[in-house]
Amino acid sequence: MKEKRQKTRIKNMTDFTKKTDEELCQLSLENQAAFYELMKRYENKFLSYILRLGQFSKEDAEDILQEVYIKIYTNLNAFNKDLKFSSWGYRIAHNEVISQFRKNKNKFLVHLEDEDWQNLRQEFDLDKEITKKIDNEIIAKILEKMDIKYKEVLILKFLEDKSYEEISDILKKPMGTIATLINRAKKQFKKIYKQSELSKDNRF
Amino acid sequence: MDIAHKVLEKIKSEKLSPKPRWQFLLKDEFLKVSFIILLIIGGISFSVMFYILFDRDWQFLSRGRLDLVDELLFALPYFWIIVLILFVGVAFYNFRHTQTGYKHKGYLIILISFFGSVLLGFFLFTFGAGQIFDKMLADNFPHFDYRAKYINHMWGRPQEGMLAGKILEIKDGKLLILNDLGNEIWQVDYNKARIAPHFELKPEELVRIWGDEQENHFIKAKEIFPLEPPCPFRSCPLGSKSGFEEMKERIIFMRIKN
Numbered sequence: 327m328k329e330k331r332q333k334t335r336i337k338n339m340t341d342f343t344k345k346t347d348e349e350l351c352q353l354s355l356e357n358q359a360a361f362y363e364l365m366k367r368y369e370n371k372f373l374s375y376i377l378r379l380g381q382f383s384k385e386d387a388e389d390i391l392q393e394v395y396i397k398i399y400t401n402l403n404a405f406n407k408d409l410k411f412s413s414w415g416y417r418i419a420h421n422e423v424i425s426q427f428r429k430n431k432n433k434f435l436v437h438l439e440d441e442d443w444q445n446l447r448q449e450f451d452l453d454k455e456i457t458k459k460i461d462n463e464i465i466a467k468i469l470e471k472m473d474i475k476y477k478e479v480l481i482l483k484f485l486e487d488k489s490y491e492e493i494s495d496i497l498k499k500p501m502g503t504i505a506t507l508i509n510r511a512k513k514q515f516k517k518i519y520k521q522s523e524l525s526k527d528n529r530f
Numbered sequence: 531m532d533i534a535h536k537v538l539e540k541i542k543s544e545k546l547s548p549k550p551r552w553q554f555l556l557k558d559e560f561l562k563v564s565f566i567i568l569l570i571i572g573g574i575s576f577s578v579m580f581y582i583l584f585d586r587d588w589q590f591l592s593r594g595r596l597d598l599v600d601e602l603l604f605a606l607p608y609f610w611i612i613v614l615i616l617f618v619g620v621a622f623y624n625f626r627h628t629q630t631g632y633k634h635k636g637y638l639i640i641l642i643s644f645f646g647s648v649l650l651g652f653f654l655f656t657f658g659a660g661q662i663f664d665k666m667l668a669d670n671f672p673h674f675d676y677r678a679k680y681i682n683h684m685w686g687r688p689q690e691g692m693l694a695g696k697i698l699e700i701k702d703g704k705l706l707i708l709n710d711l712g713n714e715i716w717q718v719d720y721n722k723a724r725i726a727p728h729f730e731l732k733p734e735e736l737v738r739i740w741g742d743e744q745e746n747h748f749i750k751a752k753e754i755f756p757l758e759p760p761c762p763f764r765s766c767p768l769g770s771k772s773g774f775e776e777m778k779e780r781i782i783f784m785r786i787k788n
Contacts, residue, residue, distance in 0.1 A: 355548055358538055365534035373533075388533055395537040396546065403551035406629050498632035 347411035355402050365395050368412070371486075372419050378481050379423045390426055394419045413495035416486070420478070420496055468518045476511035483508055561624045561631075568621035569646050574663055575614035576651020581660025582607045582676055584761075587684060587738075604683055609667070609674045618643045658767030681757070682781045685738050686711050693718075693739045693749055694757055700731060706751075708737070711781045716747050723751035 342350060342363040350367075353360035372394060376387045397418050405414055469477055482488045482496060490508075494501045531539075540546070586605050621643050625631045631639075654660065668675035685694030688710070695710035706718040718739055725731060736757035741749045758766070 358541070362534050362538060365537060366532075369533055391533055392537055392540065395533070396540065399537070399541060400546055400549055401554075402548040404549070404554040408630070494633065500633060500635050502635055 348405075348407060351402060351405050351411050354399070361399060364398075364411075368415055371412075372415065375416065375419055375481075375486055376423055378485055379420070379478065380427065382426075390422055391419075394422045397422065409495055410492065413488075413492045416482075416488070416492075416496040417498065464519075464522070468515055468522070471518050472511070472514055475507060476514050479504060479507045480511045480515065558629050561628045565621050565624045565628075568617045568624065569643060570650065571617045572614050572621065572643065572647030573650030573654055574659065575610040575617070576647050577654035577660040578610045578664045578667075579607055579614075579660075580651060580655035581664055582610075582680075584655075585677065585758075586680065590684075590740075605680065607676050609676075614647065618647060661761075661766050678781050682711060685757075686781065688716070688743050688749060691739075691741045691743055691749065691752075693741075694737065697731060697733050697735045697737060699733060706731065706737075708739070714747065716749060718749050718751050718754075719744075720751045720754055724753045726753075726755040729754075729756050 342360055345353065347364065347367065350360045350364040354364060369391070373387055373391055376382065376390050382390065398415060405411070478497065479493060482493045488496065490501050490504050493504045497504070583605070618640065622639050625639050664677065668677065681694055685692050693708070693710055693716060695708045695716065697706050698709050699707040701707065704719060704721040706720055708716040708718050710716055720731070723741065731754065738755045738757050739749060739751045740753045741751035743749050
């Protein structure tokens with residue numbers, strides 16, 4: 327009997343990889359192995375999101391991620407099944423990063439990977455507008471100068487590749503507002519880019 | 531050790547567990563119920579506003595005796611307007627903080643809350659809630675007795691020929707002896723006055739008089755109306771003469787204070 331139960335448990339553990347996020351979320355209430363699987367599934371995604379939102383050291387970002395996971399775990403019963411787990415998780419990660427910024431009064435410095443630069447360049451058509459390619463450092467500076475409400479939607483849309491509905495669920499704002507924010511964010515990005523002193527120096 | 535393992539260790543060492551579901555459900559239900567309660571309070575504010583607005587003598591504005599803006603500013607029930615804004619604001623905040631409240635456009639929530647309160651307010655008004663709540667407020671907080679303030683403001687200026695009070699006596703079918711809102715006695719010549727249709731002058735009746743002051747405490751009336759305007763629907767369940775003596779006391783007190 328005991329052996330059978332252990333076999334079932336092992337079978338359940340191995341089956342976790344086939345479960346959806348939402349099923350894992352439900353199973354995590356009873357089984358920490360399910361929660362482990364859920365954490366592993368999102369570790370890289372959440373970590374890079376935290377790093378993209380602000381310039382933390384990798385260690386700090388990992389500490390924040392731990393806090394995010396603890397919050398997800400203690401609030402598992404608050405998960406609304408009508409939502410995607412990823413949207414809910416991103417929302418908690420987003421709130422945790424904002425709360426860290428408020429605590430430490432840090433600036434929103436931006437940390438982006440090579441692939442991210444490429445996405446932003448394509449989206450804003452920067453390479454077409456300007457004769458020379460602008461360097462990554464300048465894009466980072468533009469993002470740093472942007473209002474946080476615009477920057478976070480740009481990151482979610484173009485770097486995290488989230489749909490309007492997902493961004494709406496993450497930031498808890500209506501979809502119409504998200505569309506407006508993205509439009510305004512694009513305008514602000516281009517405006518800062520054009521006004522940039524570096525641009526006047528004709529460095530591009 | 532990877533992050534996921536560290537988290538599991540922390541959960542174990544700090545004996546953390548998921549908060550019970552009822553806590554979240556309770557919070558969400560509380561927000562929804564409070565949204566409805568706040569809308570009802572908004573509706574009550576509107577019912578009183580409807581009552582107050584129906585009660586005003588708007589017909590006098592067109593006779594050129596009064597300044598529209600001044601009278602409108604005086605007629606507004608500020609307390610209820612503030613209550614309405616406050617409660618619709620809190621209702622909006624509560625709705626926004628329900629699980630799916632963020633999915634709806636902010637202006638739509640405000641419009642629905644506002645027009646929901648208007649409709650409910652009109653419904654309550656037709657059943658007399660406006661008068662009941664107005665009287666409750668006035669009885670408990672005389673400072674907010676808008677009706678007494680208004681009657682005093684509008685019908686407490688005999689020098690302009692506008693007077694209100696209770697008929698004490700009728701002499702020779704052409705002279706009224708009137709006890710006004712300031713407890714003073716007036717003689718009113720109503721020989722050539724137009725009396726409101728279906729209204730019979732008799733002792734104890736409460737009246738508004740529009741006319742010309744001839745000399746000290748004597749007025750020649752042009753028009754005479756009942757003090758209380760006709761209540762549409764059943765909006766005055768307390769009766770039209772309710773609280774006249776209390777109102778008179780408050781008006782006398784107001785005059786002494788000023």
